[in-house]
Amino acid sequence: MTQTPTLEVRNLRTHFFTRAGVVKAVDDVSFTVPRGKVLGLVGESGSGKTVTGFSVMRLVDEPGRIAGGQILFKGQDLAKASEEEMRSLRGNRIAMIFQDPMMTLNPVLRIDTQMIETVQAHAKVSREEARQRARDTLGMVGIPSPDERLMSYPHQFSGGMRQRVAIAIALLHKPDLIVADEPTTALDVTIQGQILAEVQKLAAETGTSLIWITHDLSVVSGLADDIAVMYAGKVVEHGDVGEVLDTPLHPYTNGLLGSVPSRNKRGEPLRSIPGMTPSLFNLPAGCAFQARCPRAAEVCKQEPPFREWLPAREARCFIPHNVSEPGTKEQVA
Amino acid sequence: MSTTLNNIPMIELVNVSKRFSKTLDFAGKFAKKLGMPVREEVVHAVDGVNLSVRKGEVVGLVGESGCGKSTLGRMVAGIMPATEGDIFWQGQNTANLSGAKAKLAKLQTQMIFQDPMSSLNPRLRVSDIIGEAPLVHGMVKRDQLETYVDEQMRRAGLDPSYKRRYPHQFSGGQRQRIGIARALAVQPEFLVCDESVAALDVSIQAQVLNLFMKLRQELDLTYLFISHDLSVVEHLSDRVVIMYLGRVVEEAKAEDVFNRANHPYTQSLLNAVPRIEARKKAFQVVKGEIPSPLNPPKGCHFHPRCPMAMDRCRVERPLLKEIAPGHKSACHLNDAA
Numbered sequence: 001m002t003q004t005p006t007l008e009v010r011n012l013r014t015h016f017f018t019r020a021g022v023v024k025a026v027d028d029v030s031f032t033v034p035r036g037k038v039l040g041l042v043g044e045s046g047s048g049k050t051v052t053g054f055s056v057m058r059l060v061d062e063p064g065r066i067a068g069g070q071i072l073f074k075g076q077d078l079a080k081a082s083e084e085e086m087r088s089l090r091g092n093r094i095a096m097i098f099q100d101p102m103m104t105l106n107p108v109l110r111i112d113t114q115m116i117e118t119v120q121a122h123a124k125v126s127r128e129e130a131r132q133r134a135r136d137t138l139g140m141v142g143i144p145s146p147d148e149r150l151m152s153y154p155h156q157f158s159g160g161m162r163q164r165v166a167i168a169i170a171l172l173h174k175p176d177l178i179v180a181d182e183p184t185t186a187l188d189v190t191i192q193g194q195i196l197a198e199v200q201k202l203a204a205e206t207g208t209s210l211i212w213i214t215h216d217l218s219v220v221s222g223l224a225d226d227i228a229v230m231y232a233g234k235v236v237e238h239g240d241v242g243e244v245l246d247t248p249l250h251p252y253t254n255g256l257l258g259s260v261p262s263r264n265k266r267g268e269p270l271r272s273i274p275g276m277t278p279s280l281f282n283l284p285a286g287c288a289f290q291a292r293c294p295r296a297a298e299v300c301k302q303e304p305p306f307r308e309w310l311p312a313r314e315a316r317c318f319i320p321h322n323v324s325e326p327g328t329k330e331q332v333a
Numbered sequence: 334m335s336t337t338l339n340n341i342p343m344i345e346l347v348n349v350s351k352r353f354s355k356t357l358d359f360a361g362k363f364a365k366k367l368g369m370p371v372r373e374e375v376v377h378a379v380d381g382v383n384l385s386v387r388k389g390e391v392v393g394l395v396g397e398s399g400c401g402k403s404t405l406g407r408m409v410a411g412i413m414p415a416t417e418g419d420i421f422w423q424g425q426n427t428a429n430l431s432g433a434k435a436k437l438a439k440l441q442t443q444m445i446f447q448d449p450m451s452s453l454n455p456r457l458r459v460s461d462i463i464g465e466a467p468l469v470h471g472m473v474k475r476d477q478l479e480t481y482v483d484e485q486m487r488r489a490g491l492d493p494s495y496k497r498r499y500p501h502q503f504s505g506g507q508r509q510r511i512g513i514a515r516a517l518a519v520q521p522e523f524l525v526c527d528e529s530v531a532a533l534d535v536s537i538q539a540q541v542l543n544l545f546m547k548l549r550q551e552l553d554l555t556y557l558f559i560s561h562d563l564s565v566v567e568h569l570s571d572r573v574v575i576m577y578l579g580r581v582v583e584e585a586k587a588e589d590v591f592n593r594a595n596h597p598y599t600q601s602l603l604n605a606v607p608r609i610e611a612r613k614k615a616f617q618v619v620k621g622e623i624p625s626p627l628n629p630p631k632g633c634h635f636h637p638r639c640p641m642a643m644d645r646c647r648v649e650r651p652l653l654k655e656i657a658p659g660h661k662s663a664c665h666l667n668d669a670a
Contacts, residue, residue: 044534045505158622188397189561190619193605197616215534216566218607223617242612259539262608266587269546270568272539308406310347 004075004176004207006054007033012069012079014048014055023280025051025064027233030306031226033177036207039155040220040241042256043230046277051215052230053179057096058086074176092122095170099182101162104169105154107323110148111138111165118172126144142198160191167199174206181213189296196223229253232278232288235306238315247322249315253294287317296318340387341424343523343555344409344442348419349418351379351404378404380579383653386523391549391556393570393587395563396604398400399626401579403527406559410444410525440470443516447528449508453500459486459511460496467518482627488551489514490544506537513544523555533567542569552574566660567591575599576633578626581653585660595662598635641666 014026026048033039040272043049054060056071058078074096078086086095090096098104104324106114114328115134117128131150138146140166163183170178180199184192200223203210212224220241227244229237229252237250248254257263258271275292284290286301293300299318306316309323354375357365365371379401380624386392387408396402401479407413408420411427420427422438429439446452453462464482467473473481483493489510500508509529516524526545530538542565545546560566566573573590575583575598579647594600601619621638624630630637645665653663 044536083392104469126556132475160622188565188623189602190605191622192343192607194620195614196607197618202618216607217535218609218611221609222607222611245609245612257537257609259535260563260564260609261539261542262567266547268545271541273536274540276337276506277534 003035005032006074007035008070008072008218009052009056010070010072011054012052012071013053013067014060014064015067016061016064021281023083024233024282024283026055028306029230029233030069030234031228031235031238033211033226035176035209036203036205036222036287037226038210038212040227041211041213041225041229041230042215042217042220044277045213046232046280047230048233049230050181053181053211053213056177056179057090057094059096077166081219085092087108088122091118091170091288092208093175094177094179095165095173095175097163097170097178097183099185101166102154105162106164108152109156110150110294111152111154115150115169115172118169122173132133133172134168137171138165138230140202141168143168145236160187160195163187163195167195171202171206171208173210177211178208179211179213183214184219185214185216191271192219199223208243217245217256218262229256232283233280234288234316235314236289236317239310239312243310243313249309249313249320249322250289250317251321252289254321255292295321341388342421343388343423344557345385345424346405346409346415347383347419347421347422348580349382349384349405349408349415350377351401351408352377352415352416358660363553368375368646372629378626379408379415379507379581379628382576382579382581384409384574384581384584385462386555386557387521388555388579390572391558391570393566393573394557394559394576395561395566395573396576397561397602397623399623400474400576401626402559402561402576406444406525406527406557408556410442411439412444429543440519441521442523444510444520444525444527445509445516445529447531448502449505449512453508453511453515455500459491459496462500462511463518464495465522466515470519471609472519483516485514488517488535488548490540498540504537506533506541509541513541513548517548517552523557525557527559527562529558530547531560531562538565543568563591563603564608575602578624578629580634580663581661582635583658583662584653585662589657591659593660595605595660595667596635596664597639597641598667601638602641619660628638633663643669 003128010030012026012029016023016025027051031039041049055066066079116130119130119133132231135146135150138149143161143164144151148189152321184195214220224241227241231252237253248257250251264270273292278288287304292298304316304318306314308314309320354373361371373582382405394402407648408415427438439462446648463485464478468478482496486493491510494590530541558569570587572582572589577598580602585597594603605619619638632648633646633651636642651663653661655661656667
């Protein structure tokens with residue numbers, strides 16, 4: 001790829017300095033999102049996927065702080081950008097969609113007020129033009145009779161429609177990057193299907209890059225180009241969606257796939273991962289997954305490197321699956 | 334799979350309905366007197382449902398939000414009365430059961446809820462949460478309670494040394510296990526699980542699902558498993574019931590539902606489920622929204638969203654008919670063919 005990617009995150013560290021100690025919510029995370037591509041950021045609760053998204057938007061609140069690394073948005077380092085620069089980017093070039101649209105929308109303002117305000121915040125246009133643009137965008141995300149809907153309040157929309165409004169607001173300035181944090185998790189299956197279809201179409205049409213944060217592997221499988229799997233604040237595996245899901249390298253990815261009911265034969269026990277996610281306050285030395293890992297060995301007490309095991313396939317593991325020649329216990333030890 | 338020759342179903346619902354109505358307040362009544370168009374709002378949460386669960390069977394109940402699946406589950410578990418219709422517990426009408434029998438029927442049906450944090454008393458220790466009911470019902474003597482609780486915890490995959498703790502000291506998955514241990518402590522035969530794994534992470538969800546399957550074999554349990562997640566239901570159930578806006582639209586063996594879905598709603602639901610095997614595929618879309626149960630469409634509730642709707646669907650309610658052995662569907666299209 002010759003052009004600069006839309007987003008390149010290098011060794012990002014976001015730590016929370018609490019009274020009880022430092023929580024390394026995001027610890028050495030790197031990934032790239034090329035123009036027009038969708039990155040699926042997958043992990044379970046507490047894995048740091050949301051904090052990664054918030055860090056890109058520079059929305060991490062005290063006591064959290066970006067403690068290191070670079071967030072290169074079209075070459076500009078957002079980790080060092082001033083608050084003013086961020087304000088001109090947020091909602092304009094980078095937008096975010098949240099899980100609960102009721103949190104994004106102001107309940108006491110009509111949709112038109114909120115949308116026109118967003119348009120005029122970044123573009124010098126008349127109120128009428130702004131309104132026009134708001135209406136067009138609402139139509140684009142599949143809201144019927146946008147003229148009437150502009151005059152409604154958020155509570156008059158259903159959950160799916162509210163999420164569409166939130167997506168429309170994110171799209172108002174045709175951003176280069178959208179960070180979507182579990183936007184379809186709270187929705188019903190048929191409504192989720194509709195939203196995913198719209199997003200897929202929009203990403204293809206506008207060339208917007210997307211970071212799709214979710215816990216649901218099957219959503220990512222249909223939507224994303226690349227996938228990054230997070231565990232305890234670190235990316236443990238990264239690569240092309242199809243390849244990662246077919247031949248996972250990291251035992252955690254493998255365990256996650258085994259836990260999905262539809263991948264298993266009906267009625268048979270699921271290949272679940274034993275134990276539970278460790279507390280970020282006292283992670284074990286070395287690999288954070290070792291206590292739950294069926295392949296754990298002595299060597300896992302050291303920090304595993306994030307290394308390329310197969311072409312364009314990285315994993316943070318000493319003893320990955322699906323790699324024939326290196327990385328057996330004997331060789332590493 | 335355990336097959337019992339017992340022909341009497343564990344539980345049978347005959348034409349059961351549940352309506353919730355909002356009575357008018359003073360201002361509303363006054364406005365009505367003045368001739369304003371206000372009326373009492375009635376929600377048909379469950380509308381004429383027939384359902385039976387045989388002994389030893391796992392029945393999956395699937396539907397989107399507002400389809401009445403939780404209300405149905407609550408009526409089955411006996412914690413909510415039906416507005417209309419009869420519920421039979423092992424062949425006996427629950428409305429006519431009295432005294433000890435009614436108590437037994439209730440005890441033998443236990444419910445496991447979605448959110449363990451709101452269904453466990455935050456101020457009770459785990460040992461009390463699990464041990465209270467069996468003690469009250471005289472299933473265990475006080476001096477044996479300790480060992481009894483230990484046994485229940487171990488069976489649900491919990492370390493008995495944690496029994497002096499409070500619910501907030503556990504993780505989500507463990508809390509769900511406490512809920513399971515509490516339900517099993519009164520030795521039920523029938524469990525109603527209402528979205529019991531929906532709030533859990535995938536890896537924890539898999540552990541709890543495995544626990545459900547293990548307990549089924551060990552204790553010969555019968556389940557009504559309510560979920561919006563088709564893949565979970567597919568994995569666990571022998572038979573699947575699909576609901577839409579208060580009515581059952583399809584009912585069949587799990588294989589039949591997932592391989593030969595008949596009702597257009599079931600088909601579109603199956604199409605909308607994202608699957609890992611499907612890479613970069615265009616998502617299939619059912620048009621439209623789920624209508625409000627306050628004002629459901631006439632005729633077949635699904636007709637405004639149905640790609641195959643005919644004139645008849647707009648006026649006449651389709652009945653649940655058998656289209657193949659053990660496979661029922663409520664769709665007018667089956668009459669035409």
